[in-house]
Amino acid sequence: MKTTILRSTGLAAALVLSLSVAACGGSDSGSGDDAGASSSSAPMASDSSAAAMDAGSKPFGPGCSSIPTSGAGSFDGMVKDPVATAASNNPLLSTLVTAVTKADLVDTLNGADGLTVFAPTNDAFSKIPKDQLDKVLADKAMLTAILTHHVVGGKLDPTAVAGTQTTLNKDSVTVTGDASGMTVDGANVVCGNIPTANATVYVVDTVLMPPSM
Numbered sequence: 001m002k003t004t005i006l007r008s009t010g011l012a013a014a015l016v017l018s019l020s021v022a023a024c025g026g027s028d029s030g031s032g033d034d035a036g037a038s039s040s041s042a043p044m045a046s047d048s049s050a051a052a053m054d055a056g057s058k059p060f061g062p063g064c065s066s067i068p069t070s071g072a073g074s075f076d077g078m079v080k081d082p083v084a085t086a087a088s089n090n091p092l093l094s095t096l097v098t099a100v101t102k103a104d105l106v107d108t109l110n111g112a113d114g115l116t117v118f119a120p121t122n123d124a125f126s127k128i129p130k131d132q133l134d135k136v137l138a139d140k141a142m143l144t145a146i147l148t149h150h151v152v153g154g155k156l157d158p159t160a161v162a163g164t165q166t167t168l169n170k171d172s173v174t175v176t177g178d179a180s181g182m183t184v185d186g187a188n189v190v191c192g193n194i195p196t197a198n199a200t201v202y203v204v205d206t207v208l209m210p211p212s213m
Contacts, residue, residue, distance in 0.1 A: 063190030
């Protein structure tokens, strides 16, 4: 892995600026409450269109079967917590949580108004040779760059997330596909469109690396 040494102070400032922009200008696609309010006064949709809308609002992907069916780590549990806390309760994401904690990003992520997070599974991290992973986890600036490369502003649903997205690391990722099958820079989304209190999560099977690394 080619590494680029980053100044942590500059990176922290860029992260704060990025989150400020996301909070002010990011679009929140998870407006379930508004949709529910308007539907009460609108004519009832047909069964087929209602089913399509419902399917588009749900998590999707083969890995969703690995999410607990109850408790804090379930879909119903994670929607109540901000994203870093929700991830800490998900058994697929314990290595990611360790990385976020080492980078001191827990409060930053939990405090953001609206984010989309591409969250690598434990198996995704295991694809990285242990010596390289240990090196990344020990380098806060490098770790922060990698983790913020997995985050974009706004809570984006499967339709809105498709395309090229600017990350909080000031680079980009390209999302292709839809709820029937989606990739992020070639990484497969194994469970996508997971709602948390302040973010939408797409669990991916590979760690995404910034172009500079």
